[in-house]
Amino acid sequence: MFAVSSSAITVGELRAHLTNPGSGGVCIFEGWVRDENEGRTVLRLEYEVYDPLAIAEGEKVIAEAGQKFPFLEATCVHRSGLLEIGDCAVWVGVSAKHRDEAFKACRYIIDEIKVRLPIWKKEHYADGDSGWVVCERCANVRHG
Amino acid sequence: MFAVSSSAITVGELRAHLTNPGSGGVCIFEGWVRDENEGRTVLRLEYEVYDPLAIAEGEKVIAEAGQKFPFLEATCVHRSGLLEIGDCAVWVGVSAKHRDEAFKACRYIIDEIKVRLPIWKKEHYADGDSGWVVCERCANVRHG
């Protein structure tokens, strides 16, 4: 299940989605709003999400993860709107029979979501400036 | 922080330990009691923990993880006593600046904890039998 949420992510509720009597290993990733990026002090973040395609592509990523690393349950929610330092911007949870699949599927989902979904992140800096962030993998390609 | 708990693991409280304004990536692993192991139906588990050495070795594992994959916060709690299907047996949480260190430190901690701490697990099966489980890595060595 992939969803976009314009209100705070409720982690307890999402964790309950992973329940399965056959689950032995559960891996959860959370992306939090950090107070600093590339040496600049960040005050808050703004996520713009194009929901219809973000959801379709998010579901596709989760299905791919399940093909590569069979799991029992997986859920991902991504925030839209204005977020403060410490807020949870994205939550990915995977429960599997064993921990290896749980870790690998969870990592696959977050890695792909960061670069494939129509989601844009604007950082608001302490110096009053703001700017749209480019995904790490894209930035790496650009820089060499 | 490493701890042994004889009562249910309260995940919300533990997650709060990971809070840090510099944290951008958080990885949590939970080991849950599964209803099946190596083809046998499991009814419940019993963990025996030798607390003084489990805590000392657990703290050592977390410190090693921090040397290899610098993180900001890390917490691990392992259950002792009788556990039912679906119960959380071990909780590992790591928050770091970026997700790569969070995933790798979390994985290092759970991998080492499974094979190094004086913790023993007895499975109670549906057929009335019970038995002490040998860790996966040890089992692999034994079987060749």
Added chain:
Amino acid sequence: MKTITVRYFAGFREHAGLGEETLQLDVVTAMDVFNETRARHGSTEPTGHCKVAINDEMADWTAKVSDGDTVLLFPPVAGG
């Protein structure tokens, strides 16, 4: 000429100063649409990491556009 609705997102929307416009364009592919809008709004954004969708389906830059299509122009993404 084709009637094409173009939707701009994030930095593209801010640069164009609007979220959507309907244009009469002499275009064949999604890339043609992108080039027309770049010329129109004086954008210097490289196409390398941009993406495009046609009528809410992700598409290649070489995909053909038809009269009445909506083309969505996505600047480089950054989820997570």
Added chain:
Amino acid sequence: MKTITVRYFAGFREHAGLGEETLQLDVVTAMDVFNETRARHGSTEPTGHCKVAINDEMADWTAKVSDGDTVLLFPPVAGG
């Protein structure tokens, strides 16, 4: 002869039928203590993946034991 307190855990405790006993042993190393207790309780557990601690410190099997020491015998572990 040395006075050694031996503590058994998990499967070792169940096999020996007791958690702890104090013995008079003619031993030099932790391994000697383990061998004495295996002979005493007829255990067939291989030493390969077992661990030992002396006075609450993890130790090598070749570590020397002293009169009055407590030796902890750990069968193969399985955390998580």
